[in-house]
Amino acid sequence: MVISTEPPFGLSELDEGRALVRTYENALVYGDMDGETVLHEGPVRVLANGWVSLPSGRLLSPDAVHHVDPATELDDEDEPTNRRASDSGWGDD
Secondary structure, three states: OOOOOOOHHHHHHOHHHHHOOEEEEEEEEEOOOOOOOEEEEEEEEEOOOOOEEOOOOOEEOOOOOOEEEEOOOOOOOOOOOOOOOOOOOOOOO
């Protein structure tokens, strides 16, 4: 099966076409409700059909992704509450 990362019928040229795709510079993609399974950390595009496009060109199925959390701005001394101190920072791909 072939899944396109572009909206159909040239909609990418229209504002409506861009509204169908969400792009996040820093996000966490989770595979479960509890947030224990991180599938990807970094830039992503959420396509109108529910697939998540990664910078490497790979796609994550809507069935595999539970939710996407856009990263919030953090100060140098702030630590994300749901991560261990040994984990790397946000978007260090």
